[in-house]
Amino acid sequence: MLKVRSFRDVLIHLAIMAFLVAVIVVGFFYWYLPSTTNHGESISVPKIVGMQLPDAERYLEEQNLRYFVNDSTYQTDRKPFEILTQDPAPGAKVKENRKIYVSINMKNPPMIKMPKLIDGSVMNAELILKSYSLKKGQVTYVPDLQQNAVLKQFVNGKEVKPGEPVQKGAVVDLHVGNGLGNTEFEMPDVIGMPVDEASVLLVGQGLQIGNIIYVQGSGEPDGTVVRQRPIAQVGAKIRVGEMVDLWVAGEEGSTPLFE
16 A cells, blocks of 8 residues: 555656646746747848948947947048948848948048059040049140150149059049140241152151142142141241141142152
8 A cells, every 4th residue: 555655656746847847848938038039029120321320329229239340441422430331131130139230431541552544545544543443633734745645643733653652532633745745946848849858857857747638730740749737937836746737739649648
C-alpha cells in the first residue's frame, strides 16, 4: 500500500512539474518575449534623404529610431550635412530602436590634385574638369598661334600648375590661344605677283592663305594676283596667323598654286 501511494505521489509531482514548465514556457514566449521585443510590431522607415542631419535626428527620435553616419562625400549642389543616402530605404519595415545608416554631404570640400589641361583643347579641358568634379569658369582668348589650345589655368585669379592642390568643386578659368600671334607688321603688297610667289611670301611671314578667287577680264596674265584683302596701304598692320584672301586672274585651275 505504501508503494502504491509513493508511485501516485511521484506522478502527482511529475504532473505539477510539467504544469509549471508549461506555464513558464508559455509565459516566456507569449508574454515576456513579446513585451520586451515588440514581437509582431514594426515601424515604417521614413524618408530622410534631403534632410539636414540635426532635423533628421529629431525626426527619427520621434519615430523611436536611431541613425549612424557610415559615409560622407562632397557634392557642390548639396548643402553641408544634408543626408544623401539611407539604408534601409524609405517604407521598409523595421523594429523600434533600429539604426538607419546614412551618408551625408561634407561641410568643407576635400583637396584634390589639379589635372593637366595645358596644350589640350577647351572641349578636352571641360571633360577632364568634369571627371575631377571641377567646374569650367571664364575662357579668355589671348594672342597665340596655338588656336583653341589651353595655355594657362587659374583658380581664384591665381595660376595653378598641374598637380597642385585645389578644392574639389573649384571653378577653373582658362587662357586659350586665339590662333594669332601678338607680333604686328606692315601688310605685304602682293598685287601683280604670280599667285605661287605671293603665297610663299605670305606663308613665310606667318600669315595664312584664305580664299583664292579667280576672275576674268582683268587684262593681267593668268595666275597674277590682281587684288588682296586686307589691302596693303600706308599704316596697315596685320598680325601673325591672320588670313589673306587673294583674287587671281584667269580661270580656276589654269595656273597651279605651287609649281
